Amino acid sequence: MRILVTGGAGYIGSVSVEAFLAAGHDVTVLDDLSTGHRAAVAEGATLEVGTYADSRAVAQLLERRQIDAVLHCAAKSLVGESMVDPAKYFRENVGGGIGLLEGMRLAGVKRIVLSSTAATYGMPERTPILETDPVRPINAYGESKRCVEAAITWYGHGYGFRSVILRYFNAAGASRLFGEQHAPETHLIPAVLIAAEESREMTIYGDDYPTADGTCVRDYIHVEDLAAAHLLALVATDAGDPRTGPTSGPCQPVICNLGNGNGFSNREIVAAAETIVGHAIPVKIGPRRAGDPAVLVASAERAGRELGWHPRQGNLENVIGSAWEWRRNHPSGYAD
Numbered sequence: 495m496r497i498l499v500t501g502g503a504g505y506i507g508s509v510s511v512e513a514f515l516a517a518g519h520d521v522t523v524l525d526d527l528s529t530g531h532r533a534a535v536a537e538g539a540t541l542e543v544g545t546y547a548d549s550r551a552v553a554q555l556l557e558r559r560q561i562d563a564v565l566h567c568a569a570k571s572l573v574g575e576s577m578v579d580p581a582k583y584f585r586e587n588v589g590g591g592i593g594l595l596e597g598m599r600l601a602g603v604k605r606i607v608l609s610s611t612a613a614t615y616g617m618p619e620r621t622p623i624l625e626t627d628p629v630r631p632i633n634a635y636g637e638s639k640r641c642v643e644a645a646i647t648w649y650g651h652g653y654g655f656r657s658v659i660l661r662y663f664n665a666a667g668a669s670r671l672f673g674e675q676h677a678p679e680t681h682l683i684p685a686v687l688i689a690a691e692e693s694r695e696m697t698i699y700g701d702d703y704p705t706a707d708g709t710c711v712r713d714y715i716h717v718e719d720l721a722a723a724h725l726l727a728l729v730a731t732d733a734g735d736p737r738t739g740p741t742s743g744p745c746q747p748v749i750c751n752l753g754n755g756n757g758f759s760n761r762e763i764v765a766a767a768e769t770i771v772g773h774a775i776p777v778k779i780g781p782r783r784a785g786d787p788a789v790l791v792a793s794a795e796r797a798g799r800e801l802g803w804h805p806r807q808g809n810l811e812n813v814i815g816s817a818w819e820w821r822r823n824h825p826s827g828y829a830d
């Protein structure tokens with residue numbers, strides 16, 4: 495396949511690009527480098543620096559590179575920022591997302607896999623969360639993703655776009671070459687590892703949740719398992735594949751959660767990280783953050799059934815260990 499990866503210079507995108515190249519695909523990355531890194535684009539991929547929001551430029555790129563299918567990984571994804579600056583999220587993720595879809599329509603490329611999120615569910619009523627559960631985001635980030643999901647659904651109905659929408663839970667871990675480097679770092683595992691490196695105190699937000707140890711419980715999915723899911727999803731968008739619709743006429747997205755189905759509390763993450771780094775990581779308890787559900791755990795049963803996807807690196811030792819190894823091998827992070 496000839497694949498376009500938007501956001502291929504970012505954390506999840508970079509590991510996926512590496513996996514697609516290893517599987518023999520031709521990969522073009524479209525990234526504006528706003529939160530990504532030039533050095534995170536694997537050798538062998540073609541990097542085009544620019545925005546996916548520009549329909550005409552996207553259409554030209556798709557035609558020039560003869561792209562078959564798009565993995566739309568790029569987005570703004572800071573929950574807190576989305577609450578104080580929602581316009582950015584509607585402009586970038588929603589407006590930009592429509593720009594991308596229009597570029598695809600202009601070029602006649604109708605296969606897309608979307609990086610969506612558990613944040614679309616908001617405060618879940620039960621756990622593990624099923625794809626059929628209500629989608630009621632409680633932050634502008636989750637809402638912006640829900641809007642893109644809706645646009646893709648209607649482009650399927652009206653124009654025959656074939657799509658897979660993947661709702662990730664917490665991505666974590668690293669490949670040997672590519673890992674997570676965000677500024678600010680809002681994700682728990684890299685934040686714990688940074689605290690370990692810098693011998694600083696780590697803040698856990700709230701220890702009075704209705705969970706076994708009072709701290710929030712999340713489902714961590716290894717970034718290489720996500721990459722494998724992306725490839726299976728891209729294959730499912732093939733014109734002859736009945737999972738994403740008939741050969742002509744309206745198509746419906748396949749929507750799948752991606753998680754391990756296991757929850758780990760914040761305290762369990764810190765304890766596991768202490769074992770891996772070999773020393774104690776001091777923790778202080780801060781106030782709860784608005785909009786943090788107590789437990790977010792996926793049922794990924796549908797991804798297994800529909801895509802044949804089964805996470806292989808679910809244990810915490812792999813997830814945290816690979817992130818730690820990447821940090822140790824890249825002590826200054828990416829060069830740019």
Ligand SMILES: NC(=O)c1ccc[n+]([C@@H]2O[C@H](COP(=O)([O-])OP(=O)(O)OC[C@H]3O[C@@H](n4cnc5c(N)ncnc54)[C@H](O)[C@@H]3O)[C@@H](O)[C@H]2O)c1
Nearest residue numbers: 501503504505506525526527528529530545546568569665
């Ligand atoms: N990291 C997680 O735990 C997680 C969980 C659920 C969903 N997601 C989703 O997965 C995707 C990737 O997340 P990530 O953690 O790798 O983020 P990231 O910030 O590391 O990567 C996003 C990439 O998109 C690029 N980008 C942003 N706006 C762009 C634009 N207008 N045009 C071109 N490129 C642009 C950035 O430069 C960056 O390289 C996002 O869509 C995010 O919403 C991530």
